[in-house]
Amino acid sequence: MGRIVLNKVSKSFGDTEVIPPLDLTIEDGEFTVFVGPSGCGKSTLLRLIAGLEDVTAGTIEIDGKDATQVSPAKRGLAMVFQSYALYPHMTVRKNISFPLRMAKLDKAEQDRRVERAASVLNLTDYLDRRPGQLSGGQRQRVAIGRAIVREPAAFLFDEPLSNLDAALRVGMRLEISELHERLKTTMIYVTHDQVEAMTMADRIVVLRAGHIEQVGSPLELYHTPRNLFVAGFIGSPKMNFIAGKEAEKHGAHTVGIRPEHIMVTEKKGSWAGVVGVSEHLGSDTFLHVHETGLADTITVRAGGEVGFRHGDRIHLTPRDDVIHKFDTGGLRSE
Amino acid sequence: MATQQSRSAARIMLAPAVILLLGWMLVPLTMTLYFSFKKYLPLRGGDLGWAGFDNYVRFVTSSAFWPSIQSTLIIVIGVLLITVVLGVLLAQLLDQPMWGQGIVRILVIAPFFVMPTVSALVWKNMFMDPVNGLLAHLWKFFGAQPVEWLSDAPLFSIIMIVSWQWLPFATLILLTAIQSLDSEQLEAAEMDGAPVLARFGYIVLPHLSRAIAIVILIQTIFLLSIFAEIFVTTGGAFGTRTLTYLIFQRVLESQNVGLGSAGGVYAIVLANIVAYFLMRIVGKNLDA
Amino acid sequence: MAKSFTNQRMIINTVVAWGIGLLIFFPILWTILTSFKTEAQAINDPPLFLGFDWTLENYSIVQERSDYMRFLMNSVIIAGGSTLLGIVIAIPAAWSMAFVPSRRTKDILLWMLSTKMLPAVGVLYPIYLLFIKFGLLDTRLGLVIVMMLINLPIIVWMLYTYFREIPVEILEAARMDGASLREELIYVLTPMAIPGIASTVLLNFILAWNEAFWTLNLTAAKAAPLTAFIASYSSPEGLFYAKLSAASTMAIAPILILGWFSQKQLVRGLTFGAVK
Numbered sequence: 001m002g003r004i005v006l007n008k009v010s011k012s013f014g015d016t017e018v019i020p021p022l023d024l025t026i027e028d029g030e031f032t033v034f035v036g037p038s039g040c041g042k043s044t045l046l047r048l049i050a051g052l053e054d055v056t057a058g059t060i061e062i063d064g065k066d067a068t069q070v071s072p073a074k075r076g077l078a079m080v081f082q083s084y085a086l087y088p089h090m091t092v093r094k095n096i097s098f099p100l101r102m103a104k105l106d107k108a109e110q111d112r113r114v115e116r117a118a119s120v121l122n123l124t125d126y127l128d129r130r131p132g133q134l135s136g137g138q139r140q141r142v143a144i145g146r147a148i149v150r151e152p153a154a155f156l157f158d159e160p161l162s163n164l165d166a167a168l169r170v171g172m173r174l175e176i177s178e179l180h181e182r183l184k185t186t187m188i189y190v191t192h193d194q195v196e197a198m199t200m201a202d203r204i205v206v207l208r209a210g211h212i213e214q215v216g217s218p219l220e221l222y223h224t225p226r227n228l229f230v231a232g233f234i235g236s237p238k239m240n241f242i243a244g245k246e247a248e249k250h251g252a253h254t255v256g257i258r259p260e261h262i263m264v265t266e267k268k269g270s271w272a273g274v275v276g277v278s279e280h281l282g283s284d285t286f287l288h289v290h291e292t293g294l295a296d297t298i299t300v301r302a303g304g305e306v307g308f309r310h311g312d313r314i315h316l317t318p319r320d321d322v323i324h325k326f327d328t329g330g331l332r333s334e
Numbered sequence: 335m336a337t338q339q340s341r342s343a344a345r346i347m348l349a350p351a352v353i354l355l356l357g358w359m360l361v362p363l364t365m366t367l368y369f370s371f372k373k374y375l376p377l378r379g380g381d382l383g384w385a386g387f388d389n390y391v392r393f394v395t396s397s398a399f400w401p402s403i404q405s406t407l408i409i410v411i412g413v414l415l416i417t418v419v420l421g422v423l424l425a426q427l428l429d430q431p432m433w434g435q436g437i438v439r440i441l442v443i444a445p446f447f448v449m450p451t452v453s454a455l456v457w458k459n460m461f462m463d464p465v466n467g468l469l470a471h472l473w474k475f476f477g478a479q480p481v482e483w484l485s486d487a488p489l490f491s492i493i494m495i496v497s498w499q500w501l502p503f504a505t506l507i508l509l510t511a512i513q514s515l516d517s518e519q520l521e522a523a524e525m526d527g528a529p530v531l532a533r534f535g536y537i538v539l540p541h542l543s544r545a546i547a548i549v550i551l552i553q554t555i556f557l558l559s560i561f562a563e564i565f566v567t568t569g570g571a572f573g574t575r576t577l578t579y580l581i582f583q584r585v586l587e588s589q590n591v592g593l594g595s596a597g598g599v600y601a602i603v604l605a606n607i608v609a610y611f612l613m614r615i616v617g618k619n620l621d622a
Numbered sequence: 623m624a625k626s627f628t629n630q631r632m633i634i635n636t637v638v639a640w641g642i643g644l645l646i647f648f649p650i651l652w653t654i655l656t657s658f659k660t661e662a663q664a665i666n667d668p669p670l671f672l673g674f675d676w677t678l679e680n681y682s683i684v685q686e687r688s689d690y691m692r693f694l695m696n697s698v699i700i701a702g703g704s705t706l707l708g709i710v711i712a713i714p715a716a717w718s719m720a721f722v723p724s725r726r727t728k729d730i731l732l733w734m735l736s737t738k739m740l741p742a743v744g745v746l747y748p749i750y751l752l753f754i755k756f757g758l759l760d761t762r763l764g765l766v767i768v769m770m771l772i773n774l775p776i777i778v779w780m781l782y783t784y785f786r787e788i789p790v791e792i793l794e795a796a797r798m799d800g801a802s803l804r805e806e807l808i809y810v811l812t813p814m815a816i817p818g819i820a821s822t823v824l825l826n827f828i829l830a831w832n833e834a835f836w837t838l839n840l841t842a843a844k845a846a847p848l849t850a851f852i853a854s855y856s857s858p859e860g861l862f863y864a865k866l867s868a869a870s871t872m873a874i875a876p877i878l879i880l881g882w883f884s885q886k887q888l889v890r891g892l893t894f895g896a897v898k
Binding site for chain 2: 652732737738751771778804835839866
Binding site: 050071072077078079082083089098104156170 | 789790792795796797798799800801802805809811813814816859
């Protein structure tokens with residue numbers, strides 16, 4: 001069981017307020033991702049939940065009980081750190097069983113849980129090695145193993161994949177999602193990578209400068225971003241923003257159009273432009289179009305077989321039904 | 335970056351060390367200050383009342399004061415010169431590729447681990463003795479008259495002994511500093527056409543300047559209070575009475591505690607001036 | 623061509639460095655050699671280098687006449703006791719400053735260092751007086767306390783610089799894993815810092831072993847360590863070079879061996895982390 005409720009939680013370091021008062025409820029069993037650019041306070045928020053930092057004001061409830069003053073050891077949460085934070089002087093087995101030893105579980109139960117975690121994570125062959133003898137991915141799995149044996153109320157992940165190379169990252173992403181499906185335990189996952197957020201989360205919390213910009217499922221954020229920041233942050237390549245006359249036509253201060261919602265044609269279209277760099281990914285082609293008179297660059301996601309070259313004159317047509325409109329304050333208007 | 339809980343735990347865990355050192359500093363210091371304003375002769379009447387600044391004036395006007403400052407300075411500066419100059423050269427040499435580098439390093443460092451009373455006595459008797467000392471044999475071998483080291487050249491002899499003890503320290507620290515020099519810098523200078531001496535002068539020495547400053551400051555603090563080397567060689571005779579030794583004599587030998595304490599206050603002030611500069615270097619390093 | 627040039631330089635370097643190294647080491651070597659001579663051979667003219675009758679008699683004479691073992695025990699107890707006591711007090715303090723730094727941490731560290739700079743002679747009489755008052759004069763306990771106090775700043779500093787190299791996340795992981803502060807220190811920090819703690823112990827043992835101001839001034843017969851034992855040779859009677867050498871060799875040998883292990887740490891410890 002792990003329902004976590006943050007009530008008017010705020011955090012200041014000295015005179016600087018990194019998190020202004022904030023309310024958030026994380027439902028039991030939910031996979032919640034905190035995402036935002038670096039310095040947005042997402043890691044601090046996680047550390048507040050973990051109890052590694054004190055809240056300046058407000059309360060944190062875990063499973064209906066006020067945990068604000070409870071030490072991290074007693075909150076019943078498990079954390080996976082960015083650097084994995086494995087104990088270098090202990091074997092994998094000792095690392096994984098450490099929380100169980102601290103909880104004074106009997107030896108047989110410890111062994112049983114360690115064996116089970118090791119088999120789930122494919123670590124059985126490595127139980128007697130030390131962290132220094134493992135690869136990055138294996139270390140990551142040991143860190144996860146150490147977290148799951150405690151059967152915690154919730155898992156906290158602090159950018160756990162950022163030290164892995166790209167291929168491993170995709171693999172571990174799937175493993176963690178798989179783990180969540182199996183355990184159905186609350187997970188809070190911090191990342192700056194919106195792809196990780198989109199692919200893993202049940203619910204995403206977008207943070208900027210300590211503020212919650214929007215909370216919602218990945219598709220909610222994609223389809224109905226609440227403001228310009230979320231619109232620009234979620235989705236890759238980034239949404240195109242157009243202000244001025246073209247926006248006024250739609251009755252908005254700014255309109256946003258995702259690159260995948262623009263059609264490219266050789267002749268005839270709403271807007272004319274010149275192709276700059278085009279990035280061929282095989283499945284898709286990202287065209288950077290200039291001289292449209294709308295914005296510096298309009299990014300377009302076209303099919304993989306499009307054959308435009310640098311300097312070609314082309315025409316663009318946005319899909320009218322998926323144009324996002326924002327008012328002068330940058331908020332979604334509809 | 336921590337919780338209230340861990341901060342209060344930290345305070346509690348820091349407390350014993352801080353309280354002990356605070357006591358170790360304040361209690362004797364206060365007592366020394368107190369005695370320095372007293373006429374206090376434990377063996378000749380004990381506490382004879384307040385003396386005002388009498389002790390301070392008497393300490394600096396006594397005939398022994400300026401000579402003791404002079405010998406202190408000669409010893410400190412002499413040892414610093416020898417150890418820093420030789421230390422830089424030796425560190426440079428030890429940094430070169432050679433066979434048995436590890437062993438040579440050990441040979442060079444060894445004197446630092448010799449306790450001061452041992453090195454002073456070994457030098458005094460087995461090397462500097464005018465009849466049986468090895469140096470006397472060497473002098474005779476070349477047909478020269480053996481030197482009465484500790485009475486004819488007492489300061490020089492003590493500088494030799496102390497330098498022998500501290501050269502390893504300077505060498506070791508400077509060697510560590512040299513090894514932290516990015517070799518690509520030297521190779522770049524070599525590519526730029528700088529000859530060996532220029533490379534040493536423009537790259538190695540500036541790189542070493544901080545380490546040299548640290549060596550000088552730390553050694554100065556230790557050298558200002560060398561004691562055993564004088565205690566077992568000359569016992570302060572033949573003009574080797576340093577400030578430290580003079581205070582020691584006033585306090586324990588002639589049991590004039592008031593006067594000695596005033597001297598102690600002078601020594602503390604002197605050490606603090608040196609310490610201030612050392613702190614600034616170390617403190618700067620803490621921030622980095 | 624290039625290879626023979628480097629070879630030539632290697633040879634020159636090697637010869638010069640070995641020559642200087644042996645010259646610097648010579649007084650120690652000579653002391654060790656002399657300790658195996660008879661007193662007459664020790665002052666032989668010309669000096670004997672290797673061509674003498676090796677004997678161990680000086681070692682047994684030193685032990686018999688002056689009860690060397692007692693001084694040795696005092697040295698071990700004073701240096702060892704003060705170091706261990708210092709470590710026990712310093713580990714929590716260094717933990718505090720390394721992992722829960724505050725705005726005052728730097729000032730506290732520098733202040734601790736400054737107590738190390740206090741010239742001993744400036745506080746000689748007060749300490750002497752306090753020792754008499756508390757019955758500590760010429761006791762091992764008294765010297766353990768004083769030696770601990772004079773080395774405590776170095777111990778705290780060395781541990782602090784080692785602890786700072788341990789990522790704080792690992793300690794936080796232990797906290798998340800349900801370890802109490804005590805368990806965090808015992809099961810995670812201390813084992814991880816073992817190499818650093820060992821070098822700190824080593825260096826401070828050496829410093830305490832060789833300390834010769836307080837040991838000479840605060841001991842007489844009962845608690846005198848080897849520094850004082852050797853100093854008693856400064857006004858000897860009769861022939862004594864070989865015996866002095868034997869006593870000296872015994873006093874420095876353990877430390878020479880320990881010292882070789884601690885060369886690297888020596889730099890860090892004696893420069894307070896300013897040179898690494």
